[in-house]
Amino acid sequence: MRTSDEQELYPIAVLVDELKNEDTQLRLNAIRNLGTIAMALGPQRTRDELIPFLNDSISDDEILLAVADELADFTEYVGGPEYAHYILGPLEHLASIEEVLVRDKAVESLCKIGCVLSTSQTEHYFVPLIKRLTSGEWFTCRISAAGLYATAYPKCTSEQQEELRSLFTQLMQDETPMVRRSVAKTVADFVKQVSKDQLLNQILPMFIKLTNDDQDTVRLLTVEGLVKIAHMLSQEERKQYLLPILKSLGQDRSWKVRYMVASHFSEICEAFGDTVSREDMAALFLALIKDTEGEVKVMTIGQTPAFAKMIDEVIIVDKLLPCIKDLVLDTNQHVRAAVATHISGLAPILGKDLTIEYLLPLFLQLLKDDFPDVRLNIISKLQNVNQAIIEYIPLLASELGVAFFDEKLLSLCLSWLGDAVFSIRDAATTNLKQLVDIFGCEWAKNTIIPQVMKMSTNENYLYRMTTLFAFTTMGPSLTTDIIKESVLPTVLALVDDPIPNVRFNVAKSLEVLTPMLRQNEATNELVQSKVAPVLQKLNSDADGDVRWFAERALLTGKMTEKWGPFLFF
Structure with missing residues (x-):
């Protein structure tokens, strides 16, 4: 029987015992129950006993990470927002340790707690915490400090704000690269809290130094800050202060920095405005798209459609398209694949005539590329032809009509089948169905179907399989007469194919085609006389997979009968 004193200490004692356990999962479970323990203790004892215990008694990094996470939602357990500053102590400790994940989580939790603090609590507890971390001997403290300024700043007095700006610029010049990297990462959030004058006179000069830092990992992180700062300045101020920085970063000696500029290029253009984009950004974009590093080119290519909307047609035709033409023949297959993915985005911008003149030859070149991803990226645009009515493929298929398509693209579409x-x-079989939907069944009967039928006699079984795939996919878009006269005989002829995969695909095709044939009396009789015997034969095949698919087709036939029992089954 425990005494009253022992009962009062019991929650802490249990926690101590569980944290001594060698099983990591049990220790983690104990930390996840901190809220329950705090509720048992009550707000006063949580503030007086549990919080100090957490601050002094744990050293395992994995457990510390869990503590940092749990403390973010601990405000209610200490008695509400007016006591939330009690939670800052253990989080300050966690923000100072060596393990990166723990520090980051502690900073995240500190920011969450900082948002519920009053002006007075911020002044007396949060700001002193930031100052301690900023002046900490270990660089880990200063790294964490950088992430707290934006949260505290709005709740500070003007005197404290001035001090915080001074301390932040101090961190921007820290001797440790990892601290400067942290500042470069957080400057975008901090600058949103200061006035334009404070930005121009105090923050921007130090920011410019960061963009010229000797560490490329620092310089690349300034790109996002550049975008945020641009939104705060006028057109002339952007040209005066930021454009030289941007050009320098876009021509940086490190490809990683150039890559970061490329990845944010459309955002940068929006922040700088159309005038600057047209007059000054085109040269930088063209340099990036012709970069010596493939990764930079790939990223820039992805920005091409968005950037093309911001510049005039003359620049697109005279400068951008020649670059794209060179990239279609680039030695890097990933660059060519990126072009294949994004080139269609230029069609709505150029319009029909310029698309035919400039993009069509590039489109055809990419369709012949040796790298499968390049061909697949192009062909995938045909898969969604109905959705992409304002993009590239409909300009070739719908607007230019059957004659143009037959002359320029039909042979290529058929070659994809092999x-x-x-x-x-x-993907090619799916495209055939969608092309039938565009050009009609009569076109399919005269152009596509005869070519697909020829593949059914090819020595390579993959071609025979593709015949079945194509007819199965196109079936719902064809008339029953075409299925009866051309498709069904071709499918039935493959019932004795020596390859089991071909035979069970015959069953799969018949499963799809049979309900279409049974939609009227004439073709329903054909099902009785032709399809039934074939499925019965496949249902007795030596191969188990063939029998399974044949039986499924038979069952499907029974379930889809509209006029009574399916007699031959």
Whole structure:
């Protein structure tokens, strides 16, 4: 039987015992129950006993990470926002340790707690904490400090704000690269809290130094800050202060920095405004798209459609498209794949005539590329032809009509059916169905279907498989007469194919085609006389997979009968 004193100490005692356990999961579970323990203790004892215990008694990094996470939501357990500053102590300790994940989580939790603090609490507890971390001997303290300024600043007096700006610029010049990197990462949030004059006179000069830092990991992190600062300045101020910085970063000696500029290019253009984009940004963009590093080129290519909307047609035709033309033949296959992915985005900007003149030759070149991803990226645009009515493919298929398509693209569409890569063959069969929907069944009967039928006699079984895939996919878009006269005989002829995969795909095709044939009396009789015997034969096949698919087709036939029992089953 415990005494009253022992009962009062019990929650802490349990926690101590559990944290001594060698099982990490049990220790983590104990930390996850901190809220329950705090509720048992009550706000006063949580402030007086549990918080100090957490501050002094734990050293395991994994457990510390869990503590940092739990403390973010501890305000209610200490008695509400008016006591939230009690939580700052252990979080300050966690923000100072060596383990990065723990520090980051502690800073995140400190910011969350900082948001509920009053002006007085910020002045008396949060700001002193930031100052201690900023002047800490260990660089880990100063790294964490950088992430707290934006949270505290709005709740400070003007005198404290002035001091915080001074301390922040002090961190921007810290001798440790990792501290400067942390400042470069957080400057975008901090500058939103200061006035324009304070930005121009106090923050910007130090920010410019960061953009010229000797560490590329610092310089690349200034790009996002550059975007945020641009939104705060006028057009002339952006040209005066930021454009030289941007040009320098875009031509940086480190490809990682140039990559970061490329990845934010459309955001940068929006922040700087259309005038600057047209007059000054085109040269930088063209330099990035012709960069010596493939990663930079790939990222820049992805920004091309968005950037093209911001510049005039003359620049696109005279400067951008020649670069794209060179990239279509780039030795880096990933660069060519990126072009294939994004080139269609230029079509709505250029319009029909310029698309035909400039993009069509590039489109055709990419379709012949040796790298499968390049071909697949192009062909995938045909898969969603109905959704992409204002993009590239409909300009070729719908607006230019059947004659143009037959002359320029039909042979290529058919060649995809024999591609060595399955995903391309699969995409090609889907495209055929959508082309039938665009050009009609009569066009399919005269152009596509005869070519697909020829593949059914190819020595390579993959071609015979593709025949079945194509007819199965196109079936719902064809008339029953076409299915009866051309498709069904071709499918049935493959019932004795020596390859089991071909035979069970015959069953799969018949499963799809049979309900279409049974929609009227004439073709329903064909099902009885032709399809039924074939499925029965496949249902007795030596191969188990063939029998399974045949049986499924038979069952489907029974379930889809509209006029009574499916007699031959």
